[in-house]
Structure formats: structure tokens, C-alpha cells
Amino acid sequence: MARTLRRIALVIALALAVAVVYAAGRIRSLHAETVSKDVSCIFGLGGNVGVLRTSEGAVVVDTMTFRMQGDRIRELAEELGGGPVQVVFNTHWHRDHTHGNPAFAPGTKIVATQRTLEHLRNRDAEYWTGPAAGTLPNETFTDEHELKLGGKTIRALHLGRGHTDGDMVVLFVEDRVLHAGDLFFNGLYPNIDLDSGGSVKEWGDTLDRVLALDFDRVIPGHGPVSDRAGLIAFQRFIRQLWQVGADAAAKGESLAQAQRTSALTADKGYGVMAIPFVMRLDRDFAIQRAWQEATGAVKPDGL
Numbered sequence: 001m002a003r004t005l006r007r008i009a010l011v012i013a014l015a016l017a018v019a020v021v022y023a024a025g026r027i028r029s030l031h032a033e034t035v036s037k038d039v040s041c042i043f044g045l046g047g048n049v050g051v052l053r054t055s056e057g058a059v060v061v062d063t064m065t066f067r068m069q070g071d072r073i074r075e076l077a078e079e080l081g082g083g084p085v086q087v088v089f090n091t092h093w094h095r096d097h098t099h100g101n102p103a104f105a106p107g108t109k110i111v112a113t114q115r116t117l118e119h120l121r122n123r124d125a126e127y128w129t130g131p132a133a134g135t136l137p138n139e140t141f142t143d144e145h146e147l148k149l150g151g152k153t154i155r156a157l158h159l160g161r162g163h164t165d166g167d168m169v170v171l172f173v174e175d176r177v178l179h180a181g182d183l184f185f186n187g188l189y190p191n192i193d194l195d196s197g198g199s200v201k202e203w204g205d206t207l208d209r210v211l212a213l214d215f216d217r218v219i220p221g222h223g224p225v226s227d228r229a230g231l232i233a234f235q236r237f238i239r240q241l242w243q244v245g246a247d248a249a250a251k252g253e254s255l256a257q258a259q260r261t262s263a264l265t266a267d268k269g270y271g272v273m274a275i276p277f278v279m280r281l282d283r284d285f286a287i288q289r290a291w292q293e294a295t296g297a298v299k300p301d302g303l
């Protein structure tokens with residue numbers, strides 16, 4: 001009996017070890033794509049990472065979800081970006097865009113909006129303790145921050161509320177490439193973080209200001225690399241989504257009624273993003289957020 005139990009325990013331990021190795025392999029597996037002559041995009045489990053090559057080293061936008069991904073991102077960025085990583089930008093505070101930060105050398109310049117730094121300190125304090133605290137953003141701004149490095153100009157701008165109240169976009173001026181962070185989910189239902197000051201209502205106008213910038217190609221926070229037309233299509237979706245929420249609120253509809261609407265059509269072909277047991281970004285979720293904001297409901301029915 002004891003022997004059988006030991007055997008079962010051994011099999012379980014082996015299965016767990018295989019699962020851990022498999023998960024680590026999945027997490028570490030990243031692939032890069034060329035966006036312009038000097039800009040690349042790295043894809044993996046988490047937000048898309050932008051890499052700019054300069055004559056003085058690499059600039060990285062966002063660092064994904066896990067420390068071990070940060071290590072791979074740093075290695076890849078050094079290859080793609082022409083040398084050591086000089087500057088890291090965090091487009092917003094969510095873990096799938098910041099938790100790789102601790103893989104970067106202490107003293108690396110890390111840029112974020114002041115609001116993002118506040119969210120990191122208040123909403124995610126547990127993660128940013130010990131050595132990780134040394135890789136919190138150390139250069140912050142409110143509206144705009146321009147940086148020159150190795151013959152390149154990098155403009156970081158906070159243009160209003162949307163996905164949170166602290167998101168920035170990063171413009172690689174000479175390459176005419178924009179990293180839009182999570183203000184742009186390309187072909188995917190977006191996360192709208194109302195608890196962090198996000199707003200469906202204001203998102204469309206924020207995107208007007210983004211579209212006023214000079215760029216051709218766009219790296220979205222999630223989904224494949226796109227262009228101005230792709231961003232405009234997403235803006236159309238966000239504006240229609242707000243209309244659905246506002247109409248439901250005006251008619252006094254329940255969340256369930258709002259979710260049955262056929263007025264939302266601009267999401268044709270959109271994909272669902274799900275993190276098991278954490279969140280599911282789908283049509284119902286998007287409508288729920290618009291309805292919550294429009295009705296001022298703290299807790300929608302069904303939650």
C-alpha cells in the first residue's frame with residue numbers, strides 16, 4: 001500500500017515537473033517581426049514589445065508578464081536593437097506590460113507616466129518590493145516626454161483616458177512607427193480598466209489625438225502589427241461600443257438586455273482573449289464595461 005502511494009506520488013511529481021518545464025518553455029518562447037528598418041516587434045504571452053535600434057543601443061517598449069520573459073526580451077532586444085538596452089518604456093501599469101522590468105539592469109532609464117507609476121505603487125505594490133523596486137519607472141511625465149538617443153527621436157505622449165487613465169503611446173519619429181500600447185487591441189475585444197480610470201466614453205477622442213500624430217505603422221498592445229486604417233477601424237468599434245452603452249442607459253436597460261443588442265457590428269471578426277480564472281475579454285465583457293460606465297453602476301448584475 002505504502003509502495004503504491006509512493007509510486008502515485010512519484011508519477012504526480014513527474015507530471016508536475018513536465019508541466020512546469022512545458023509552461024516555462026511556453027513563457028520563454030517569443031518571436032520577433034520586423035516593422036520598419038530599425039523597429040521590431042516581439043510577440044509572446046503578454047503585451048507586444050517594441051524594439052528600436054539606435055547607434056547607442058536599444059529602446060524597449062513594454063516588458064511582458066514574467067521575469068523570465070524579461071530576460072529573453074533583453075537578450076533579443078540587444079540583438080535587434082544594436083546593443084545594450086538604454087531605455088525602457090512602460091505604456092501602462094498592467095502586469096502583462098511591466099513584470100519583465102526586473103530583468104533589466106538597475107539604473108536603466110525606465111519611463112512611464114506619473115499616473116502609471118502611482119498605479120504600480122498602489123495597485124500592484126506586492127510585486128514591486130525587494131530588488132524589483134529598483135526597476136520601477138524612474139523618469140515620469142504627465143503629458144509629453146521627448147528623448148533623443150543614437151540619432152533617433154522618441155516621443156512618449158499621454159493623450160487622454162481610454163484603457164486606463166495613464167496610458168502612453170510611443171512614437172519612433174524617424175521610423176514613422178507608433179507603439180499604441182493597450183489603447184489599441186487589434187482584432188481583439190479590449191480590456192477597459194474602469195477601476196484604473198479607463199473610459200469607453202473618452203477612448204474615441206483620445207484616439208483622435210493619437211491619429212493626429214505622424215506615423216504609418218502601428219504596434220498594438222495586443223494582436224498583429226497594423227497601420228492607420230487598422231487603428232481607425234478600432235476607433236469605430238470603441239465609438240459604437242460607447243453608443244451601445246449610452247443607448248442602453250438612456251432606455252433603462254439591464255446589462256443582460258444591453259448584451260443582447262444587435263447594434264454592435266464593428267466587432268466583426270474580433271477574437272476573444274482569455275486568461276483562465278482571471279478574465280475573459282469578449283463581446284459581453286466589452287458591453288458590460290460600456291453599460292457600467294454609462295449607467296454609473298458599480299456592480300452590474302451577473303457579477
Ligand SMILES: [Zn+2]
Pocket residue numbers: 046047094096097182221222
Ligand atoms: Zn495588455
